[in-house]
Amino acid sequence: MSPSGPPTIVWLRKDLRLADNPALVDAAFSGAPVIPLYIHDEEGPPRAMGAASRWWLDKSLRALGAGFRELGAALVLRRGGAMEVIGDVVKATGARRVVWNRLYDRKSIARDDAVAAALKKGGVESESFNASLLNEPDAVLTGSGGPYRVFTPYWKAAAPLAAHAEPLRAPGRLAPPASRVASEDIDEWALHPTKPDWSSGFQAWTPGEDGARRRLAQFLGDAAERYAKGRDMMGEQGVSQLSPHLHFGEIGPRQVWASAREAADQGASHRDIETYLKELGWREFNYSLLFNYPEITHRPFNPAFAGFQWRDDPESFKAWTRGLTGYPVVDAAMRQLWSTGWMHNRARMIAASFLIKDLMIDWREGEAWFWDTLVDADMANNVANWQWVAGSGADAAPFFRIFNPMLQGAKFDPEGAYVRRWVPELANLSDTDIHQPWKADAAALRTAGVELGVTYPQPIVDHFAARDNALAAYARLS
Numbered sequence: 015m016s017p018s019g020p021p022t023i024v025w026l027r028k029d030l031r032l033a034d035n036p037a038l039v040d041a042a043f044s045g046a047p048v049i050p051l052y053i054h055d056e057e058g059p060p061r062a063m064g065a066a067s068r069w070w071l072d073k074s075l076r077a078l079g080a081g082f083r084e085l086g087a088a089l090v091l092r093r094g095g096a097m098e099v100i101g102d103v104v105k106a107t108g109a110r111r112v113v114w115n116r117l118y119d120r121k122s123i124a125r126d127d128a129v130a131a132a133l134k135k136g137g138v139e140s141e142s143f144n145a146s147l148l149n150e151p152d153a154v155l156t157g158s159g160g161p162y163r164v165f166t167p168y169w170k171a172a173a174p175l176a177a178h179a180e181p182l183r184a185p186g187r188l189a190p191p192a193s194r195v196a197s198e199d200i201d202e203w204a205l206h207p208t209k210p211d212w213s214s215g216f217q218a219w220t221p222g223e224d225g226a227r228r229r230l231a232q233f234l235g236d237a238a239e240r241y242a243k244g245r246d247m248m249g250e251q252g253v254s255q256l257s258p259h260l261h262f263g264e265i266g267p268r269q270v271w272a273s274a275r276e277a278a279d280q281g282a283s284h285r286d287i288e289t290y291l292k293e294l295g296w297r298e299f300n301y302s303l304l305f306n307y308p309e310i311t312h313r314p315f316n317p318a319f320a321g322f323q324w325r326d327d328p329e330s331f332k333a334w335t336r337g338l339t340g341y342p343v344v345d346a347a348m349r350q351l352w353s354t355g356w357m358h359n360r361a362r363m364i365a366a367s368f369l370i371k372d373l374m375i376d377w378r379e380g381e382a383w384f385w386d387t388l389v390d391a392d393m394a395n396n397v398a399n400w401q402w403v404a405g406s407g408a409d410a411a412p413f414f415r416i417f418n419p420m421l422q423g424a425k426f427d428p429e430g431a432y433v434r435r436w437v438p439e440l441a442n443l444s445d446t447d448i449h450q451p452w453k454a455d456a457a458a459l460r461t462a463g464v465e466l467g468v469t470y471p472q473p474i475v476d477h478f479a480a481r482d483n484a485l486a487a488y489a490r491l492s
Contacts (some may be wrong), residue, residue, distance in 0.1 A: 020047075030223070267464070330375065331369075335352075434448070
């Protein structure tokens, strides 16, 4: 392709891929030169990126840059506010059109509207597309025209619409602009941690579009066949681990949907595939909540919880973040998070329930910790799922559903594989004792090399007394 006319800027955000990228495809097929632009706004919106997400972004942008080079284009990297950066690039290149894929939190929407208005004032066209969702939040409404507040009827209405969402092929070639566009050096952004580099456990991840495709293919060829049951087993590879790839847009939900449907057509278990696709539906539902009820980022969805009396307990919160609560399955979850930037979904529910209901610490403190430490720190999912556990969210688990960490461990890590991996000081305990070492007899502890209070902490709270306290606090709401 040869350049023809003024260039089109493709403003990239949570869509760091070449395939099924509607804004990029639109720009490519216009015949105009294409300038792929990523803007690193360190203050957001919707909020400043957490440390684990910065690590991922560094690797993802490097992979994306290599992909663009293969298409004959150069990824332009700039820091700053979107309005200023886009204005500068438009002025420097003579671009007459800017395209992007939509975001769904209110701060990003307001920013994008302001950018579009400024471009229009300057005689520059803009257009946005849907790359992140099977169905946009205003496309799935109740019979009365409002948003759904309960998942099951939402997904019953949304799933048939999703069946028509076909992914787009990546462009085969991009026309470069007539002259090189100045780009910053990603090394200068210092996204990778130093002094210290705490990311050694992140090396199991392969950020980027190719890594996302390989992970999906591996899942559909193996764990998808037993997903309905295996997704809850914390010591097994029973889940796709696609969440960070979806969060950064290295793969889109339309691609996942199409590949999963194809796997089912080729003989994969329909029950297991449908269960997996329902998880995509839960993600869609969370985005609908974020779009239609933006206050859920900082206030309980259910206003009855506005007066809940949370405890201020910095020491217990610190023990929770470090995986030193004395409850093995909770500690395994928190250590997996710190080491890898990710946590098994069942473990997320257990760890969140413990913070909220055993320690009675505000869910917003846990949500903020996850935002900083998760490589898949997606605002819609993070906020909605924390509120779900707290009982204050849409379609939430009732507050009085309080996870027993011992029973959860025994049921979903029956052989203790998950705890043994992440809490190695307990590795030599029996399958029975490993989820409640304080009940092991002295001989078993000595044989296993465990000294409670020394090599592994005593429980920081009695679960059953804490449960009673939480239920009493809940009762006071009414």
